Amino acid sequence: MGVAATLPLAKPIPASDAAPVPDALSALADMLRDDLEAANRAIVARMDSPVALIPQLAAHIVAAGGKRLRPLLTLGAARLCGYGQSGGPAATRPLRHVNLAACVEFIHTATLLHDDVVDESLLRRGLASANAIFGNKASVLVGDFLFARAFQMMVEDGSLRVLEILSHAAATIAEGEVLQLVIQNDLGTGEAQYLDVIKGKTAALFVAACQVGAVVADRPEAEERGLAEYGMNLGIAFQLVDDALDYAADQATLGKTVGDDFREGKITLPVLHAFHAGDAEEQAFWRRTVGTLDQADADLGLAMRLMERHGAIAATLARAADFAAAAKRALAVFPATPMRAAMLAVADYTVSRAR
Amino acid sequence: MGVAATLPLAKPIPASDAAPVPDALSALADMLRDDLEAANRAIVARMDSPVALIPQLAAHIVAAGGKRLRPLLTLGAARLCGYGQSGGPAATRPLRHVNLAACVEFIHTATLLHDDVVDESLLRRGLASANAIFGNKASVLVGDFLFARAFQMMVEDGSLRVLEILSHAAATIAEGEVLQLVIQNDLGTGEAQYLDVIKGKTAALFVAACQVGAVVADRPEAEERGLAEYGMNLGIAFQLVDDALDYAADQATLGKTVGDDFREGKITLPVLHAFHAGDAEEQAFWRRTVGTLDQADADLGLAMRLMERHGAIAATLARAADFAAAAKRALAVFPATPMRAAMLAVADYTVSRAR
Numbered sequence: 001m002g003v004a005a006t007l008p009l010a011k012p013i014p015a016s017d018a019a020p021v022p023d024a025l026s027a028l029a030d031m032l033r034d035d036l037e038a039a040n041r042a043i044v045a046r047m048d049s050p051v052a053l054i055p056q057l058a059a060h061i062v063a064a065g066g067k068r069l070r071p072l073l074t075l076g077a078a079r080l081c082g083y084g085q086s087g088g089p090a091a092t093r094p095l096r097h098v099n100l101a102a103c104v105e106f107i108h109t110a111t112l113l114h115d116d117v118v119d120e121s122l123l124r125r126g127l128a129s130a131n132a133i134f135g136n137k138a139s140v141l142v143g144d145f146l147f148a149r150a151f152q153m154m155v156e157d158g159s160l161r162v163l164e165i166l167s168h169a170a171a172t173i174a175e176g177e178v179l180q181l182v183i184q185n186d187l188g189t190g191e192a193q194y195l196d197v198i199k200g201k202t203a204a205l206f207v208a209a210c211q212v213g214a215v216v217a218d219r220p221e222a223e224e225r226g227l228a229e230y231g232m233n234l235g236i237a238f239q240l241v242d243d244a245l246d247y248a249a250d251q252a253t254l255g256k257t258v259g260d261d262f263r264e265g266k267i268t269l270p271v272l273h274a275f276h277a278g279d280a281e282e283q284a285f286w287r288r289t290v291g292t293l294d295q296a297d298a299d300l301g302l303a304m305r306l307m308e309r310h311g312a313i314a315a316t317l318a319r320a321a322d323f324a325a326a327a328k329r330a331l332a333v334f335p336a337t338p339m340r341a342a343m344l345a346v347a348d349y350t351v352s353r354a355r
Numbered sequence: 356m357g358v359a360a361t362l363p364l365a366k367p368i369p370a371s372d373a374a375p376v377p378d379a380l381s382a383l384a385d386m387l388r389d390d391l392e393a394a395n396r397a398i399v400a401r402m403d404s405p406v407a408l409i410p411q412l413a414a415h416i417v418a419a420g421g422k423r424l425r426p427l428l429t430l431g432a433a434r435l436c437g438y439g440q441s442g443g444p445a446a447t448r449p450l451r452h453v454n455l456a457a458c459v460e461f462i463h464t465a466t467l468l469h470d471d472v473v474d475e476s477l478l479r480r481g482l483a484s485a486n487a488i489f490g491n492k493a494s495v496l497v498g499d500f501l502f503a504r505a506f507q508m509m510v511e512d513g514s515l516r517v518l519e520i521l522s523h524a525a526a527t528i529a530e531g532e533v534l535q536l537v538i539q540n541d542l543g544t545g546e547a548q549y550l551d552v553i554k555g556k557t558a559a560l561f562v563a564a565c566q567v568g569a570v571v572a573d574r575p576e577a578e579e580r581g582l583a584e585y586g587m588n589l590g591i592a593f594q595l596v597d598d599a600l601d602y603a604a605d606q607a608t609l610g611k612t613v614g615d616d617f618r619e620g621k622i623t624l625p626v627l628h629a630f631h632a633g634d635a636e637e638q639a640f641w642r643r644t645v646g647t648l649d650q651a652d653a654d655l656g657l658a659m660r661l662m663e664r665h666g667a668i669a670a671t672l673a674r675a676a677d678f679a680a681a682a683k684r685a686l687a688v689f690p691a692t693p694m695r696a697a698m699l700a701v702a703d704y705t706v707s708r709a710r
Contacts, residue, residue, distance in 0.1 A: 051533045051534045052537075053536070054533055110499075114495050114496065114499060117492050117495050135536075136472050137472050140469050140472050140495055141529050141532045142529070144525070144532075145529035147499075147502065148522055148528075151518070151522035152522045152523060154522075155515055155519045160513060163506070163509075163510045164510045167503055168507060170499070170502075170503035171500055171504050173499075174409075175405070175406045178404075178406045178408055178409055178493065178500065179406045181408070181492060181496065182406065182408050
């Protein structure tokens with residue numbers, strides 16, 4: 001019954017409670033290589049359609065070299081819960097976690113495609129994004145297809161509990177995104193409301209991705225709760241870092257553009273921090289640029305200097321570190337295994353990618 | 356066990372095989388009044404969210420006085436299959452068909468909201484629609500919420516078969532919509548491909564709406580198949596008539612604008628008919644206006660006159676009548692009851708609304 005020889009769980013990586021592993025996500029992906037490759041195959045196979053534009057456009061996003069963070073959470077959570085450890089020949093190994101990891105990636109891709117949809121006001125400001133290649137409408141419709149396809153795959157999986165978790169996540173994501181739209185440009189937004197936004201738009205899918213791993217392994221509720229808490233805190237930390245990186249000058253290496261949030265007038269924690277710490281003149285600057293989108297070329301640079309002056313980025317990253325630590329504590333319910341260490345390291349990675 | 360006294364099934368309406376009932380949809384709604392009111396209550400209750408913009412925007416579409424055709428199909432199909440005929444006090448009467456009718460309406464509303472999303476090219480042509488009030492992005496995200504909420508309600512219903520039917524329909528709708536986008540402006544489109552589009556974007560939800568009615572009633576497969584066939588043919592007929600009405604001059608009374616399809620360069624059967632029947636000069640006209648969207652003010656009027664000349668509208672409506680007749684034949688599997696007569700009358704209504 002020994003499974004270590006056939007499943008890629010044996011390679012130990014250092015426990016990560018102290019120093020973060022430089023690229024913990026690659027390490028987790030290495031441990032889960034067979035599962036991840038199977039998930040990638042499922043993703044490519046199931047995004048197919050007789051309507052050729054669908055796989056073409058989906059591939060543009062899905063195959064764009066994403067980190068596969070969310071499907072890795074599903075795969076890792078399932079393995080952490082001991083799913084599939086009955087071993088046996090590869091052909092008969094259970095693959096529910098692989099198919100659900102693909103579902104999670106499809107839902108994530110659908111939200112990315114729908115997030116690409118821009119409004120007329122932003123189009124006028126020259127902010128067309130990936131959807132510029134295919135158009136708003138194609139992005140929306142292919143997103144709809146991937147979303148529907150994810151539900152078809154969950155139905156094939158056959159667990160109403162999984163369907164409940166992921167349909168709840170999908171509704172919560174949409175609520176978070178709408179709330180983000182509502183508070184856009186509103187510097188009166190409170191920190192609690194900002195946290196509601198990122199819990200919805202980002203953390204909800206992290207929660208669900210982890211939870212379904214526990215569900216397929218049929219584990220006690222305490223483990224599902226622990227993984228849900230891990231996902232929630234990890235997701236919040238992840239988005240806080242993302243929001244900080246949008247104002248971090250030296251991110252060219254990360255392949256991210258700086259200033260997107262600023263140009264859209266998105267209300268994020270760094271902005272709220274700098275706004276509240278600023279004097280009257282600075283607050284007038286934020287009201288003009290983020291509040292009314294009246295921006296000149298030099299404004300992003302000034303925004304970043306104001307953030308530096310008030311430690312807005314450092315404060316945001318400190319909050320992220322708190323949430324990452326909470327994520328790690330939530331895994332205490334599991335015994336110390338290489339897989340747990342790898343999941344802990346992912347929490348550190350989430351924060352360390354900003355340094 | 357007599358149920359006629361407590362359920363609104365007793366009011367007979369004329370059998371409709373010969374002359375269409377003037378407003379068959381109202382007649383069906385009358386027969387299903389209690390069910391429809393319950394479905395409307397479920398729709399309002401379940402589109403609620405702490406994010407106030409969601410019910411606000413959803414109400415703009417859902418409460419805009421739609422005909423509720425699709426939920427009526429679910430309710431009617433369930434009753435046709437004898438669902439809920441065990442009677443008893445109102446509080447204990449089964450309401451699965453009511454909740455699923457609300458799901459069907461949510462999915463329909465989500466597709467309407469996503470259909471409102473326009474591309475930059477159309478925005479430049481001044482073609483912003485209902486979404487102009489709230490913006491592209493809000494339309495997309497609220498549509499996503501309603502779609503997710505529909506799946507949450509299906510999970511509460513608990514039938515994997517229902518989830519299978521409606522997730523398949525959702526994927527098929529998206530495929531139909533993407534195909535429509537692909538063939539836009541392409542006068543080389545064949546009639547078969549056009550039929551694929553409307554089977555997907557319109558008929559798929561008619562099919563599913565009818566099918567789930569049979570599923571909740573737990574009826575033999577022949578009845579589910581009959582209802583699916585009814586829905587498919589009814590949906591095709593419905594869309595053919597819609598496509599004809601877009602070029603029918605006297606539609607002010609229907610509250611529809613004329614010429615939307617023309618201005619978008621949508622490929623529909625009336626266009627294909629007029630294009631293929633036209634001489635070289637006429638074909639050049641269609642290539643310029645629908646093919647490249649190079650349109651002047653007088654072009655819609657000329658398009659309509661060309662359709663008149665070649666009987667394009669009449670030919671489209673004749674095709675619709677054929678499909679409506681096929682829809683009616685598909686209900687032969689059911690005994691002749693007032694409910695069947697009402698469903699037959701809906702098929703006639705679908706075509707007669709164009710006259």
